[in-house]
Amino acid sequence: AKKQGRNNYQFYKKDYAAATQDRLLMELDLRKALEKNELQLYYQPQYYAASRTIFGAEVLIRWFQGSTKPPKMIPPDKFISIAEETGLIVEIGEWIMKVACLQMKKWLLADYPLKQVSVNVSARQFTDNNFLKSVEDALSQAKLDSKHLELEITESMLVGDIKQIELQLQRLKKMGIKIALDDFGTGYSSLSYLKSFPIDVLKIDQSFIREMTVESKDARLTSAIIEMGHSLGQKIIAEGVETEQQLEYLTHRGCDIIQGYFFSKPLPTQDMTNLLAKEAQR
Numbered sequence: 001a002k003k004q005g006r007n008n009y010q011f012y013k014k015d016y017a018a019a020t021q022d023r024l025l026m027e028l029d030l031r032k033a034l035e036k037n038e039l040q041l042y043y044q045p046q047y048y049a050a051s052r053t054i055f056g057a058e059v060l061i062r063w064f065q066g067s068t069k070p071p072k073m074i075p076p077d078k079f080i081s082i083a084e085e086t087g088l089i090v091e092i093g094e095w096i097m098k099v100a101c102l103q104m105k106k107w108l109l110a111d112y113p114l115k116q117v118s119v120n121v122s123a124r125q126f127t128d129n130n131f132l133k134s135v136e137d138a139l140s141q142a143k144l145d146s147k148h149l150e151l152e153i154t155e156s157m158l159v160g161d162i163k164q165i166e167l168q169l170q171r172l173k174k175m176g177i178k179i180a181l182d183d184f185g186t187g188y189s190s191l192s193y194l195k196s197f198p199i200d201v202l203k204i205d206q207s208f209i210r211e212m213t214v215e216s217k218d219a220r221l222t223s224a225i226i227e228m229g230h231s232l233g234q235k236i237i238a239e240g241v242e243t244e245q246q247l248e249y250l251t252h253r254g255c256d257i258i259q260g261y262f263f264s265k266p267l268p269t270q271d272m273t274n275l276l277a278k279e280a281q282r
């Protein structure tokens with residue numbers, strides 16, 4: 001038994017060392033990813049539930065790590081946490097905001113029927129002293145009206161210095177930017193946050209949608225979230241919608257906006273532009 005234990009330990013140690021090294025290598029590569037143009041923004045279209053016409057797009061980052069051909073696509077779940085821990089997310093986040101605003105402006109100038117882009121913001125960015133200024137800069141550089149920008153924050157960010165967070169959100173609101181609460185229903189926060197924070201939009205997490213067969217608990221919770229949000233004057237977005245049945249249920253319950261593979265996966269810029277050109281013909 002003793003021997004077995006030691007082997008396990010050796011095994012674990014080796015695994016752990018390998019994992020640590022992978023992480024370090026990734027961190028080093030990520031530092032160069034921006035200057036090497038390896039980061040790209042994808043856009044996932046969002047549709048009005050009732051009319052099934054386009055409303056907006058969520059901005060989702062992709063990393064095409066360049067040493068191999070074709071480059072290896074690293075999904076955000078694999079590197080955003082590293083970017084957060086190292087603080088790199090501040091620089092990367094500013095770049096995302098800038099590119100997203102410029103792209104939205106281009107689509108508006110082309111008269112495409114898109115109301116807004118929605119950008120994910122991580123906790124580290126949000127609490128950075130320079131955050132508001134960097135958002136202002138991105139908007140003014142692109143000459144983009146703030147009504148075309150939405151920021152997605154998560155419930156897990158609404159802990160800590162509540163007064164400070166409230167102030168930050170109010171400043172963004174004053175600038176005319178909309179705030180969406182992402183992954184709603186999965187965080188640790190209590191409903192009382194909805195009372196104190198100026199949240200314009202609730203995004204119902206995909207985990208509710210996935211198991212939402214008619215009359216299941218998830219379906220009832222989803223309807224309850226829609227009703228509650230509406231009574232607070234919020235817009236409701238369902239994400240992870242993959243089937244016609246899910247779409248119909250959500251539409252029937254009054255959900256405003258639909259995002260998910262049923263309509264489209266996240267698209268690279270050119271594909272999103274093509275999709276918008278088609279939508280403009282409708």
Ligand code: C2E
Pocket residue numbers: 044059060061075076077080096120121122182183206239240241242259260261262266
């Ligand atoms: P999220 O903000 O909750 O984004 C939604 C995720 O669900 C995206 O994964 C999207 O591709 C995926 N998704 C959309 N529709 C469907 C569907 O119908 N079915 C399924 N199974 N999945 C769907 P993605 O792009 O891999 O992003 C993962 C997470 O990484 C995001 O979750 C977000 O937390 C983070 N992230 C992505 N881009 C950024 C960014 O630019 N900045 C920051 N701070 N975080 C980002």
Ligand code: CA
Pocket residue numbers: 058120152182
């Ligand atoms: Ca999001």
Ligand code: CA
Pocket residue numbers: 182183203205206239
């Ligand atoms: Ca989400």
Ligand code: CA
Pocket residue numbers: 183
């Ligand atoms: Ca998520």
